[in-house]
Amino acid sequence: AQRVTQPEKLLSVFKGAPVELKCNYSYSGSPELFWYVQYSRQRLQLLLRHISRESIKGFTADLNKGETSFHLKKPFAQEEDSAMYYCALSEGSSNTGKLIFGQGTTLQVKP
Amino acid sequence: NAGVTQTPKFRILKIGQSMTLQCTQDMNHNYMYWYRQDPGMGLKLIYYSVGAGITDKGEVPNGYNVSRSTTEDFPLRLELAAPSQTSVYFCASFDRVNEQFFGPGTRLTVL
Numbered sequence: 001a002q003r004v005t006q007p008e009k010l011l012s013v014f015k016g017a018p019v020e021l022k023c024n025y026s027y028s029g030s031p032e033l034f035w036y037v038q039y040s041r042q043r044l045q046l047l048l049r050h051i052s053r054e055s056i057k058g059f060t061a062d063l064n065k066g067e068t069s070f071h072l073k074k075p076f077a078q079e080e081d082s083a084m085y086y087c088a089l090s091e092g093s094s095n096t097g098k099l100i101f102g103q104g105t106t107l108q109v110k111p
Numbered sequence: 112n113a114g115v116t117q118t119p120k121f122r123i124l125k126i127g128q129s130m131t132l133q134c135t136q137d138m139n140h141n142y143m144y145w146y147r148q149d150p151g152m153g154l155k156l157i158y159y160s161v162g163a164g165i166t167d168k169g170e171v172p173n174g175y176n177v178s179r180s181t182t183e184d185f186p187l188r189l190e191l192a193a194p195s196q197t198s199v200y201f202c203a204s205f206d207r208v209n210e211q212f213f214g215p216g217t218r219l220t221v222l
Contacts, residue, residue, distance in 0.1 A: 097211065101154040
C-alpha cells in the first residue's frame with residue numbers, strides 16, 4: 001500500500017544550523033513527491049515538488065528511489081522557517097490527483 | 112481570484128447534530144478534495160471529485176457525504192456528528208498541472 005512516513009514529529013534547531021526533515025515513502029510505481037508547508041495561521045501551500053528540481057526559500061529535496069526517500073534540506077535555518085512541514089505523494093500514473101500525506105513534522109527554529 | 116474559500120471557519124456541534132461545510136473555488140478546477148487534519152496524523156482524504164457530478168470515497172469517508180453539482184462548489188455533509196469527527200477540515204482544488212490549492216480550513220469541535 002502507498003504510504004508516506006515522516007519519523008520526526010518535532011525538529012528543533014537553532015538559527016543558522018542545518019536542517020533535514022526526513023521523508024520515506026512506499027510505492028511500487030513512479031510517484032510524484034511534494035513538500036507542503038503550513039505556517040502559523042496560514043493555509044497549506046506547496047513548497048516544492050521533485051520534478052521541478054528547484055530550490056525554494058533555500059530548501060531542496062532530492063528523490064532517492066533506491067532508498068525511497070525525499071528528505072527536505074536547508075543549509076542554514078531561519079526563524080521564519082518555523083512551520084509544519086508535510087511530505088506528500090501522488091500516484092504518477094493516476095488521473096485523480098489524490099495526495100497521500102505523511103504525519104507532518106513541526107520545525108522549530110530557535111533564535 | 113479568491114482561490115479556495117471555506118465556511119464556516121469554526122463550529123461547535125453537539126453529538127448527533129448535522130452540518131454542511133462549504134467549499135468554493137473560482138479557478139475553474141475540475142478536481143476537488145476534502146481532507147481532515149488530526150494532530151500527529153497528517154491529512155487524510157475523505158472524499159474527492161474529478162468533475163461536476165462525479166465523486167468518490169477517499170481513505171476515511173465514513174460519517175460524511177459529498178455532492179458536486181457545479182464545478183465551483185464541493186460541500187461536505189456530516190449527518191450525525193460524533194466526537195471522532197472533531198478535526199480541522201481542508202478543502203483543496205487541482206488543475207492536474209500545477210499544485211493542489213488549499214482553503215483556510217474549518218475547525219470543527221463535536222461535544
